[in-house]
Amino acid sequence: MSTEELKNLQSNKIVDARGTACPGPLLAAKKAIGEISSGEIMEIYSSDEGTKNDIPKWCQKMSHEFLGIVEEDSYSRLFLRKA
Amino acid sequence: MGTDIESQLAELKKQVSQLKEGTKDQLSMVVFSGDLDKVLAALIISTGAAAYDMKVKLFFTFWAISALRDPAKSAKGKNMIEKMFGWMLPRGASRLTLSKMHMAGMGSAMIRGIMKKHKVASLPEMLKTAAELGVEINICEMSMNLMGFKKEEMIDYPNLTICGVATFLSDAQESKIQLFI
Numbered sequence: 001m002s003t004e005e006l007k008n009l010q011s012n013k014i015v016d017a018r019g020t021a022c023p024g025p026l027l028a029a030k031k032a033i034g035e036i037s038s039g040e041i042m043e044i045y046s047s048d049e050g051t052k053n054d055i056p057k058w059c060q061k062m063s064h065e066f067l068g069i070v071e072e073d074s075y076s077r078l079f080l081r082k083a
Numbered sequence: 084m085g086t087d088i089e090s091q092l093a094e095l096k097k098q099v100s101q102l103k104e105g106t107k108d109q110l111s112m113v114v115f116s117g118d119l120d121k122v123l124a125a126l127i128i129s130t131g132a133a134a135y136d137m138k139v140k141l142f143f144t145f146w147a148i149s150a151l152r153d154p155a156k157s158a159k160g161k162n163m164i165e166k167m168f169g170w171m172l173p174r175g176a177s178r179l180t181l182s183k184m185h186m187a188g189m190g191s192a193m194i195r196g197i198m199k200k201h202k203v204a205s206l207p208e209m210l211k212t213a214a215e216l217g218v219e220i221n222i223c224e225m226s227m228n229l230m231g232f233k234k235e236e237m238i239d240y241p242n243l244t245i246c247g248v249a250t251f252l253s254d255a256q257e258s259k260i261q262l263f264i
Contacts, residue, residue, distance in 0.1 A: 021203045023131040027212060030134035061135055 001068045006079050009067070012040035018047045018075050025051040026058060033064070038082050041067070047075040055080070109138040109258040113251065116264055117146030117173065118182035119191060119206065125264045126209040132260070133216035140258070142251040144223035148230065149173045150206065151222065151237045158233035165231020172230065175238070176206035214241050221246045221254075 001009075015032040017025035025046040036042055044055060052069060055078045059066040067079035110132040114125045125147075129139045143151060154175040161169065173179050184190035198205065204212065213220075219242040227233070227245065234245055244250075255261045 019202050021201050023127055023134065024202065024204070026134045027130055027216075030216075058135065 001079070003068070003070055006068050006070050006077075009041055009043075009079060011043040011079070012036050013042045014045065015042065016045045017051070018045050020046075021048055022050050022054070024048070026054055029055060029058065033062075033082060036082055041079060041081050044078040044080075045075050046078065051078065052076055106259050107138065107257045108136065109140065109254070110260045110262070111140050111142070111251065111255040111258040112262040112264060113142045113144060114147040114150075114264055115145050116182070117149045117179060119179035119194070120182050121264050122147060122150045122176070122179060123206060123209065125262075126206065126213055128262065129218050130209065130212050130216055133213070133218055137259075139213075139216075139218040140221065140251075140254045141218060142221045142223065142254070144226045146172075148222060148226055148232055150176045150179055150210075151220070151240070151243075152232070153236060153238045154178070156236045158236045161231050161233075168230045169232075176210060179206065210238065210240070217242065219244070221250055223247070223251075 013032055013036050015025075015028050017028040020028065025044060025048055029042070029044050032042060032044075044051070046052075046055075056066045058064075059080050063083040065081040065083070067081060070077040070079070110129070112125060112129065114122060116122065125141065129141060132139050149172045152173070152175045154177075180188070180191045181194055184194075195205070220240055221244050222234075222237070224245050224247055234243075237243060
């Protein structure tokens with residue numbers, strides 16, 4: 001998805017993991033994914049650089065669809081659709 | 084002919100199920116070191132694996148057992164040597180020291196400060212998270228006996244079992260990942 005498309009997405013859940021270090025964002029994502037239904041969209045805020053590599057890999061393993069990343073000033077927004 | 088195929092099929096099914104057994108989505112880890120940095124690494128990998136929906140089984144042995152001591156608890160009926168071990172080894176996860184740059188306590192204190200600053204969870208916090216994620220902890224009975232540790236002085240942890248090497252081996256055998264830290 002393009003940055004524009006991602007920005008227009010309506011997320012069903014936002015996980016704010018900014019400020020936490022590895023494995024914080026991953027654990028936060030794992031916890032939150034249980035709270036949404038299949039097909040819904042989740043957004044993860046992370047200021048941890050490694051998360052940008054970790055979350056796509058995690059999605060692949062868990063069969064969630066990774067939609068892309070929107071960069072903000074001091075953090076990243078990672079989008080995914082639950083399998 | 085029919086029974087021949089059936090028996091071949093049964094044999095194949097058995098072999099396939101054995102193959103599946105050998106590659107469970109499971110992580111088995113021996114946690115041997117009682118160093119702060121190494122136990123932290125073990126717990127980061129464990130909780131990460133749990134986030135991957137892997138079953139995680141930790142086998143705590145030797146020095147690592149200190150990380151599971153509850154500083155508020157004590158055990159009765161220890162002999163002199165067992166008591167000495169108790170005094171000399173760290174009383175719990177928050178007392179472990181670095182494997183390098185401990186510098187008579189300065190380095191270890193400093194790293195705790197830095198971890199806090201970078202919002203890295205402390206060892207006791209990581210253990211709590213591990214418990215919530217269902218990470219299993221097995222403690223080596225032989226090491227417990229050697230060091231005179233008793234189960235009643237270990238932390239309250241939902242999946243804590245005292246066992247022997249056979250438990251580790253059977254867990255490790257069916258795990259995709261096996262590690263030693």
